[in-house]
Amino acid sequence: MGTSPLDGRYARNFNTLTPEEQKKLGASKVVVIGLGGLGGGVCEMLARVGVGHLSLIDGDSFEVSNLNRQLLSQEHLIGVPKAEAAKNRVAAINSEVNVTHQVAYLDESNLYEQIKDADVVMDCLDSIDTRFKLQDAAKKAVIPIVSGAIAGVTGQVTSIFPEDLGYELIYGKKSREQSKGVETRTGNIAYCAMFVAAIQSSECVKILLNRGDILHNKLLIAELWTNTFEVVALT
Amino acid sequence: MIKIDLRLFVTLAKYLPKNSGSFEIPEQTTVEMLILDLGIPLELVKLIFVNGKRQDRNYPLKHNDRLGLFPPVGGG
Numbered sequence: 397m398g399t400s401p402l403d404g405r406y407a408r409n410f411n412t413l414t415p416e417e418q419k420k421l422g423a424s425k426v427v428v429i430g431l432g433g434l435g436g437g438v439c440e441m442l443a444r445v446g447v448g449h450l451s452l453i454d455g456d457s458f459e460v461s462n463l464n465r466q467l468l469s470q471e472h473l474i475g476v477p478k479a480e481a482a483k484n485r486v487a488a489i490n491s492e493v494n495v496t497h498q499v500a501y502l503d504e505s506n507l508y509e510q511i512k513d514a515d516v517v518m519d520c521l522d523s524i525d526t527r528f529k530l531q532d533a534a535k536k537a538v539i540p541i542v543s544g545a546i547a548g549v550t551g552q553v554t555s556i557f558p559e560d561l562g563y564e565l566i567y568g569k570k571s572r573e574q575s576k577g578v579e580t581r582t583g584n585i586a587y588c589a590m591f592v593a594a595i596q597s598s599e600c601v602k603i604l605l606n607r608g609d610i611l612h613n614k615l616l617i618a619e620l621w622t623n624t625f626e627v628v629a630l631t
Numbered sequence: 632m633i634k635i636d637l638r639l640f641v642t643l644a645k646y647l648p649k650n651s652g653s654f655e656i657p658e659q660t661t662v663e664m665l666i667l668d669l670g671i672p673l674e675l676v677k678l679i680f681v682n683g684k685r686q687d688r689n690y691p692l693k694h695n696d697r698l699g700l701f702p703p704v705g706g707g
Contacts, residue, residue: 522706630685
């Protein structure tokens with residue numbers, strides 16, 4: 397076999413990851429739903445760490461108000477679908493990743509089909525009721541979800557497995573009125589989005605490798621004005 | 632009276648009383664009673680943590696409890 401200038405791509409992953417673990421990541425498939433503040437960071441980190449198959453989904457296009465925090469947004473990409481920008485970014489970072497993208501909003505009618513072949517699904521959504529729908533689909537597909545959510549400089553991350561109550565423990569019973577959270581009043585700050593995306597990426601890798609402590613029935617809460625970082629038990 | 636360490640997150644922070652780190656309340660006060668006493672609309676509180684564990688509104692607060700109240704956070 398010939399050598400490529402990119403053969404050393406994962407050199408600095410070792411020995412935090414073993415070659416076997418790197419190979420396992422390369423064979424893993426992750427679906428990222430929502431490509432805004434959280435999803436952009438998650439795509440970037442999963443592509444760099446070497447997750448081999450990424451499916452990137454968002455129906456939205458970039459607006460000027462995304463520039464304050466969304467890694468994938470750039471001035472010249474205003475109006476461009478986020479999924480397209482995400483695919484291009486991943487391809488530019490790591491050509492070894494098999495990346496697919498879809499410009500689509502997901503709901504009950506198509507969620508299951510989109511996630512059923514994944515090893516992990518990343519919830520980077522901005523709607524609480526879609527999060528509940530995703531949980532139903534992931535339960536049916538028997539796939540874990542890594543969920544992140546942000547408001548202002550506050551963030552939370554949890555990993556939800558098919559047998560868990562999941563979002564009900566965080567948002568209460570599902571209700572139609574509960575589409576958005578307090579982020580509609582606080583906005584979202586870049587470093588909080590990136591921080592939560594980083595924790596989500598870490599959770600994803602741990603689940604794929606079955607390694608480390610996973611936020612299963614636990615919620616990591618971070619509040620950056622006060623440097624509050626706490627893992628709380630949901631059950 | 633007992634003392635608790637009270638933390639209010641995100642949009643609830645504006646309801647934070649003085650001396651919240653060592654906040655005095657009568658014995659047998661439940662989380663719900665405290666939320667109402669602080670003037671916080673009940674529906675704004677989605678998550679209640681006491682000493683690092685999720686609890687419901689009927690939890691009777693104890694001396695030295697560390698209480699955190701969280702609104703719904705859903706942004707991405």
